[in-house]
Amino acid sequence: MTPREAPTDALEPWPDTVDWRPVSRDLIWVELIRVWIATAVVAAAVGFGWAVSGHWLFGVGLALIAVFTVWDAIVSVRSVRSWGYAERDHDLLVRHGLLIRRLSIVPYARMQFVDVTAGPLERMFSLATVQLHTAAAASDAKVPGLRPPEAARLRDRLTALGEDRAEGL
Known part of the structure; x- marks a missing residue:
């Protein structure tokens, strides 16, 4: 069995079988x-x-x-590099964290609404944050450091998939 074929370990929150997309490195400047x-x-x-x-x-x-x-400053740089997201068929994965790694899995059918926000510093660097809201407040996830076109694309895709999946409930 190769490492790619090995089952995902529950203690390893960054599965290698997922195509992770990083956030923009310009988020480092915003955090600094x-x-x-x-x-x-x-x-x-x-x-x-x-x-x-x-x-x-x-x-x-x-x-x-x-x-x-x-x-x-050192922690901020490393923290930004830990952010990533992956779109799968039925859910969105969001990862981040250095000392405590966090992997949020948000099923499209559970999404209630999606926000796109950009504060003054984010706008200076042409960045936005996509915030996902579910019925359980603890399961909300966010993807910071996206370019506005990517944030709009992700928002529209998540909204469409959420509506499609929710119809079957």
């Missing part, structure tokens, strides 16, 4: 800018406290913020 904005706000507050009081702990705080920013 979010990290930098949050860091700038926190660092400004800590820096102000250090300027006002002169206490050495504020300097330690700034050093920790710098270390955390570098760590968060």
